[in-house]
Amino acid sequence: MTSDALRRALEEPGDPPLRPLPDEVAALLAALHAPPRLAAHLRAVHDVAAQLTDALADRFPQLPFDRAAVLFGAATHDIGKVRHPEELSGPGSAHEPAGYELLQRHGVAAPLARFARTHASWQGDGIGVDDLLVSVADKVWKGKRVTDLEELVVDRLAAATGRERWSVFLELDDVLDRIAAAADRRLAFQATHPVRDPAASGPVVR
Template sequence: MSPVHTGAEALELLRTLVDEAAADPAFVQAFVPRCEGAVEAAVALTDGLRRRLGPRPPIDAGAVQVGAALRGVGQLVSPPSPAEGRRLLLARGLPDHLASLSLTLEGGPRDGLAIEALLVVLAEVLATGERDPALEAHVVERLARASGHARWRVNEIADSVFEAVATRGRERHRRDSPA
């Protein structure tokens, strides 16, 4: 397997895994577009933060995109299991730091997670057009600490990025939802 460094490459891997899993077509019809939306949100989120905050804190945008694409891969195994999804990704040659992003859970414990893992969860939330104030506050705190910028300034910048990504998520949802 060729290395996976971007969201597009991760989506290609995801489609291969979906085909091999012979997953229920109704599930696939919802699952793959959700992953595509999460990658779109991850790109906008990491680009927006980097453009507005600069190079600090260092964020591995590729890891965030890969994590957004593959976070739900555990749903392709029977019975569904995030840990089995991670093992599946490791067997495909994904490095542990990327395969482990498939374990990040919305609403799960956030302390100790890498900033990339937090951004994966946030990208998926924003991709639906929703906002999660508690998660956003945690992300802002981590970004402020890592960047050396004042928390209020990071909050101001991040909030505008988060809202722009969520707005795109709402627009995508309206566009992709059946009338």
């Protein structure tokens, strides 16, 4: 049974309006009795990932990426915080391997579960465009710009389009500026949802 607090985090429209999470992700968060703030955060990042992938598909149609994978990755990247709720309000990386394991335990294939593990390690080996886009969404949703991460995306865009890096950079910068403009409102939406569900005695993790 989904608590009222978690249901609000999953279903309230938000300001700006946020897309709902994929049904399978919302069902998993409910089954795990996820903290409402985590659900609100995942919705914000998922919505930004949708905006980002739409803009890139429009402006850089030559860039190969899997939009469905990026959206799933954005919707689940921090799911390990069900096991490590202290990392919702403080630093920590224990949620990254925990999230990967949790998703696999619930039947998510490794190629999709990997985003829980890669979203904060964009300079690692084997990081593809899809991973980079999830990482960018996880930063720009709150207005944070990370130069080395964005430069990696610029490299991929320049290679895919054959355009000069400076031209690609300016266009990507415009896309990210437009998305970041609503960061304060997304942060406010997340903050209205509690870290701990008042109806739950503790997180249920399986």
